[in-house]
Amino acid sequence: MSKVLDEIFSKAKLLGKTIVLPEGEDKRVVEAASIAAKKGIAKIVLLGNEADIKSANPDVDLTGVTVLDPVNDANCDKYAELLFKLRQGKINKKTGLPEFAEVSDAKKAVLKDYTMYGALMIKSGDVYGMVSGACHSTANTLRPGLQVIKTKPGTKLVSCYFLMVAPESGNKYCNDGCFIFADCGLNQNPTSEELAYIAQSSAESAINIAGLDPKVAFLSHSSKGSAKHADIDKVVAAFNLFKEIAPDVKAEGELQLDSAIVPEVAASKAPGSLVAGQANVLIFPDLDAGNIGYKLVERLGGFQAIGPICQGFDKPINDLSRGCHTEDIVATIAITCLQ
Ligand SMILES: CC(C)(COP(=O)(O)OP(=O)(O)OC[C@H]1O[C@@H](n2cnc3c(N)ncnc32)[C@H](O)[C@@H]1OP(=O)(O)O)[C@@H](O)C(=O)NCCC(=O)NCCS
Numbered sequence: 001m002s003k004v005l006d007e008i009f010s011k012a013k014l015l016g017k018t019i020v021l022p023e024g025e026d027k028r029v030v031e032a033a034s035i036a037a038k039k040g041i042a043k044i045v046l047l048g049n050e051a052d053i054k055s056a057n058p059d060v061d062l063t064g065v066t067v068l069d070p071v072n073d074a075n076c077d078k079y080a081e082l083l084f085k086l087r088q089g090k091i092n093k094k095t096g097l098p099e100f101a102e103v104s105d106a107k108k109a110v111l112k113d114y115t116m117y118g119a120l121m122i123k124s125g126d127v128y129g130m131v132s133g134a135c136h137s138t139a140n141t142l143r144p145g146l147q148v149i150k151t152k153p154g155t156k157l158v159s160c161y162f163l164m165v166a167p168e169s170g171n172k173y174c175n176d177g178c179f180i181f182a183d184c185g186l187n188q189n190p191t192s193e194e195l196a197y198i199a200q201s202s203a204e205s206a207i208n209i210a211g212l213d214p215k216v217a218f219l220s221h222s223s224k225g226s227a228k229h230a231d232i233d234k235v236v237a238a239f240n241l242f243k244e245i246a247p248d249v250k251a252e253g254e255l256q257l258d259s260a261i262v263p264e265v266a267a268s269k270a271p272g273s274l275v276a277g278q279a280n281v282l283i284f285p286d287l288d289a290g291n292i293g294y295k296l297v298e299r300l301g302g303f304q305a306i307g308p309i310c311q312g313f314d315k316p317i318n319d320l321s322r323g324c325h326t327e328d329i330v331a332t333i334a335i336t337c338l339q
Helices: 003-015 027-039 050-056 076-086 103-112 114-123 138-148 192-208 230-245 257-261 263-269 287-301 326-338
Strands: 018-021 043-047 065-068 129-132 159-165 178-182 215-219 250-255 281-283 304-311 317-319
Touching: 003 159, 003 326, 018 027, 018 114, 018 326, 027 043, 027 050, 027 065, 027 326, 043 114, 076 103, 076 114, 076 138, 103 114, 114 129, 114 138, 114 317, 129 326, 138 304, 138 317, 159 192, 159 287, 178 192, 178 287, 192 215, 192 230, 192 281, 192 304, 215 230, 215 257, 230 250, 250 257, 257 263, 257 281, 287 304, 304 317, 304 326, 317 326
Parallel strands: 018 043, 018 129, 043 065, 129 317, 178 281, 215 250, 215 281
Antiparallel strands: 159 178, 159 304
């Protein structure tokens, strides 16, 4: 296991947090619940029908895992009422009608969508965080959190990063053993202001989760004015705003990828910069660049991509890739405990 992950697991074990996993129907989630509970990474609440989960996973030892069936949960009405209250005045985009006319409609919704159930458990303070998305899309995983958990004070938006862990053999452009890449999962075409807030959250995640001294690069197809385009102007404006909202964080922009991480290129394209050539937090200009970028580094560079990890939520919720493995879920549970 990499040093970065090793430290994340050790820190999580000391915290004793409770994490809800709403996808009891997914074998990988059930296995991850078992491993996380057994290793003492977190206390786990797995949502679903206990008999169904056990009969579908006879080989998995669920000792220490709390299996909770929302259908028979005494708190179900409390969560339905909370959802109804939180969403009052909200209009359903498809129907043009209020989202919930009655509490009974909210109850139907929580029993239909266990990710919403998990989000309401967090909102009520009954669990600390949630990991979901092994068998649901990113949009369906994050929407309940966006609707009821909302952003934490001081943050304008929720965004998603990947913790890119260098291969065991090392990588000559990765001095710290890992990078933070953002936004790779949520905000499709962020404005300058949104990019600056994505960078601010990413710098905080670099410190709190990865234990890095953040050096933030605002990526572009231009380095310090080498090209001209409105897309570059957006990145430059984001960098300038970032300097105002996070004056103590080392940052540089706009930089091409090689100017950001290759010292020799940085020396000619951004001479004198304290960040160029050694950046460890890479901020991509849009979701296309971020999503393609992390997959290139994962597939061609042999890095382990952990995430998408959400930042900016008032309480921790994390999405999983639907292609995830059991060990990715266990790692995401540990990261959620640290958020
Ligand atoms: C997450 C996503 C589904 C939200 O879009 P949506 O369902 O149309 O939802 P809306 O835009 O109506 O927003 C729903 C709520 O979330 C809030 N919200 C949306 N994006 C947000 C963000 N980035 N940060 C904080 N809040 C946000 C909205 O303000 C809204 O709140 P309200 O209902 O209380 O008024 C959308 O951003 C998305 O699809 N992103 C891409 C995800 C993706 O496909 N990733 C693939 C790569 S892994």
